[in-house]
Each structure stands twice: as structure tokens, then as C-alpha cells.
Amino acid sequence: MRAINYDKDQKTSTLYFDEVPIPDPDSDEVLIRVHAFGLNRADLLQVRGQYPPPAGASEIPGLECSGIIEEVGENVTKWKAGDHVCGLVDGGAYAEYCLLDSGMIWRKPEGASWVEAAAMPETYLTAYQALYQLMDVTTMERVLIHAAASGVGSAAVQLLSDLDIKKWGTASGPKIDFCLDRGYDAVIDYQKYSFLEKVMGWTGGSGVDGIVDVVGGDYFQDNIKALALDGTLVMLGLLSGVQAGQVNILPLISRRLTIQGSTLRSRSVSYKRELVRGFLDRFHSKIQRGELKPEIYKNLSWADSAQAHDLMRQNKNSGKIVLSIQ
């Protein structure tokens, strides 16, 4: 089969078509013929050697895809050849065929395209995990989502749509209308304003109950200052770097804060199956009714993978970039 590969000795991110064997499903896996796969920030890091796949995972990039089941492993009873599905993988989605754990897939919604279905698993599960598992957003009154227009940020606001809660975000100026149109109550242009000052102004100095952050180092001090009593910071990314300078940690104690970091890809199979189950328990009917739909910034052919990586690296996208296998 054809797959997109990259130079493992890198420092460059040259992507190229490779010819590799079609993998065989293990007993709990399904093999799908891939129609589309979503691009994620992690892919950019992986092809530059900064985010190697976990042990046992495919070295081919790609964390999510949609397609048609070709073959099922001997223990798989819920799925059969011909089923249209999408799901989460540790790697291997940039290929004509991909193996998925049978507990990490769901049926492609009737009204969704292959592109939309491929854009869901990684970002929705990440946002769900942050909001409903690593913090309990159902008990909160105000949350702040950094990089609100990102794949993760645009999924997060949809997962909050039924909650009577203030949904605030940060984004660069050109993306603010995108975020407001998609459910954020207010979005701070972080290139012009301090999010800490805005949040403290809006809350009369009391802060927000939860923050989902992918920016990391540059935001760490202001994040802990912006949290309310008993607030939770969930850290998922380090887009600005890993150093946080001279941090005053007093708010951790005086405001009884919780800081929770996570990375989805390296979680165990059982954890991820449970995560998918929890996500579907809460959101399955909305997904199938088409009420949860990923924002597609661009759909390109997988022959244009390098161009797609450039777009994401330059922070051009609002929502998801998806590549179709043609």
C-alpha cells in the first residue's frame, strides 16, 4: 500500500510517498481502507523528530482517520467488513490502510462526510478528556480555552454548548470572529491584550474556574493568577515552550489550585477505550444527529501533505485540516 513517510534522520520535514506492506489486524483490531485523515499538531512534531511514536505504534504519522472496514480481528464481534467508521490511532493514518483498535472507533454519522468524520477523533477526545475528565466542567461557571480557534479549541466549545457556563477563549485577531460565530461568549486577542487583565476585569477579580491550555511556558504564570479558588488548569501543549521563567507559585496554595497535564497518545489502550466510551455515552446522539460537526478549514489531497503541514505550522488554520486519499 502507499503511505506518507518522512526522513527519520531528519531536522527537515520532507514527506514522501512510500510503499509499505498492508498491516494485519490483531485479534481486537480492525483494518480499514482509509478515505481521509485529520492533521494534528503532533504530526508536525513527529516528522521533525520531536515527538516519536510510542513503543509498538506505527511509525507512519496520523492519529485519526475515517474509512471502510476491510477485515476484523478474531475477537471483534461488534464490527464487520463494510462498516463505515472513524477512530483514534497511535499512528499510521497517513496510509491507504490503517489498523484501529475496535474499542476506539465509532460509526461514521449518516450525514457526515469522510472528511468530517476523520476530523473528529483526536481533537474531540482531547477536548472531552480535558473538560469532562481532567476537570469537571459541569460544576463550573466560567472556563477559558486558549488557542480557541485550534482544532482542539473549536471542538471544545461545541462540547460545552449544552452547559450554562461562560465560554471564553484566546486567539489571534483574524480568528476572533470565527470563534465568536462558533459559540464562544468572548475571545481575547492575546496579541493585543493580556488575557489575565481581561479575565480579572470580567470576573471582578475572582478568576475562572477552569483553563484548558496548549500554550505552556509563556502563559503559565498568568494562568495560575487567572484561576478562581479551587480552579483547575489542564495543560495539553507547549506551543510557546517549556520554560515558565520565575513563577510565583503562591496562587497554587492560596487559591487551592489543581494543575493537570496530559498527553493522549501515550495513554494505555484500556484508558483510551474508556475515554471513547465516556465520550460516546455523553455525545453519541449529538454526533449521529449532526449536532457535533468539526470545523473544516481545508480539505486537500494527501499528495499535498507537505503543504498542509506548512499551513498548520504557520498557524493559518481555524479548525481542522483534513487530507483525503485519492
Ligand SMILES: NC(=O)c1ccc[n+]([C@@H]2O[C@H](COP(=O)([O-])OP(=O)(O)OC[C@H]3O[C@@H](n4cnc5c(N)ncnc54)[C@H](OP(=O)(O)O)[C@@H]3O)[C@@H](O)[C@H]2O)c1
Ligand atoms: N496533550 C494532548 O493529549 C493533546 C492532544 C491533541 C492536541 N494537543 C495539543 O493541542 C494544541 C492544539 O492542537 P491542534 O492540533 O488543535 O492545533 P492547531 O489546530 O494547529 O492550532 C494551534 C493554534 O495555536 C495557536 N498558537 C500557536 N502558537 C502559539 C503561541 N506561541 N502562543 C499562543 N497561541 C499559539 C495558533 O492560533 P492563533 O492564530 O490563535 O495564535 C495555532 O493556530 C497543540 O499544542 C497540540 O500539541 C495535545
